[in-house]
Amino acid sequence: MSKQIEINGTRFTIYQSPRFEEEEVIHGLIDLFGRTFHIQFIRVQLDEHNEQIATKDPYGRYDDMLRVDSISFETIELPGYPGDWVMLIHPGEE
Numbered sequence: 001m002s003k004q005i006e007i008n009g010t011r012f013t014i015y016q017s018p019r020f021e022e023e024e025v026i027h028g029l030i031d032l033f034g035r036t037f038h039i040q041f042i043r044v045q046l047d048e049h050n051e052q053i054a055t056k057d058p059y060g061r062y063d064d065m066l067r068v069d070s071i072s073f074e075t076i077e078l079p080g081y082p083g084d085w086v087m088l089i090h091p092g093e094e
Helices: 061-068
Strands: 002-007 010-016 025-032 035-046 052-054 077-078 083-093
Touching: 010 035, 025 083, 035 061, 052 061, 061 077, 061 083
Parallel strands: none
Antiparallel strands: 002 010, 010 025, 025 035, 035 052, 035 083, 077 083
């Protein structure tokens, strides 16, 4: 299932993963600089130590992001999806 959403004037096409029940990750595409990029939104929350953790992440996608930068990420709200989300953008294949 795909859906168009807009956040702060930027339009995305998102695809809810068929595995959404086991991982709270939303996949999508965004056009930037004349290229198509993959975009992932990973749902996060604060744990008992006030550390940011992924809510359901059996594939370690959030941990992969932490390898790039080991601090907490700024969260966003996704229209139609409750909770706080972090965003990862990476180039798509031609």
